Amino acid sequence: MRYYPVFLKLEGRLCVVVGGGEVAERKVEALLEAGARVRVIAPEVTETLRRWAEEGRVELEVRPYREGDLSGAWLVVAATDDPGVQEAVFREAEERGLFCNVVDKPEICSFIVPSVVRRGRLQLAISTSGASPAAARRIRERLEEEFGPEWEVYLELMARWRREILSRDLPEEERRVLFNRLALAPLPEWIRQGDWHYVRALAEKEGLSFPEDLK
Structure with missing residues (x-):
């Protein structure tokens, strides 16, 4: 599968994350760093996600995903291990013409998230087109050594x-x-x-x- 590499401007845009575990937490953190407005939907969430909601950093809806939850979103991340929810989120995103990433399921994604090296303004994104996340991580580690602080x-x-x-x-x-x-x-x-x-x-x-x- 071939992908078109791109950096998205998410400042102020609504991004919906379905899922409330540690993986979802990492996805939310990355979206917040990009300046996105983040809404989390999940029946259970980590303490960190709850704290971010209390601090006003994210919008939190503690309940299962239901059709229509992607209304107004610009980008969607399904960070849940429930196959039924994964399929439903991706289907709704496709119907609405939204970018959607289903974590660890490249076959039902409209985009995949690369491994990234960040040095202030510098961002180096590495992708193996889903072939080997472990190899992408190894390449990232080499680049982190080459491109230091x-x-x-x-x-x-x-x-x-x-x-x-x-x-x-x-x-x-x-x-x-x-x-x-x-x-x-x-x-x-x-x-x-x-x-x-x-x-x-x-x-x-x-x-x-x-x-x-x-x-």
Whole structure:
């Protein structure tokens, strides 16, 4: 099966999670991190999900799923081990034209969730197209070693410099050359090793501000 890779903008969108166990909890946490508005529907839920509901972080309906529960949703996750509920949630999602993930059931999903490496602004998504979640996890672990915490600082620095450069009245070609020059510099390595004097020298050479607060 072939998939189209995409990053979804979920800020403020309603996402319905059917299920209340530990797997559902992890799915809800990821959706909240993306800024989604999350509604959880399940007859039983974890203490963490209850606490999030009390804190107003999620909407919680402690009852079994029933047809019509996906009304108004933008994305759906079925995180339950009940095959009948899984099928019913996916069927309703299909009828409503909604993105739906049924955990560990790629054959009845309209999308699958990749294994992800996060370093601030950087997100690396790994998928084996459902062939082997264990292999995806192994690849993620290798990438976590290669792309360490320095990449979070690096991309924050690049974002600041990008805004600074775009604020200048520079010809497009000159901007492009400057962006490429900065991208080719070994900034992640300098940051990882604490060689901030090299970063300062580059900033001065290109007429850019030096990020004292990122050191």
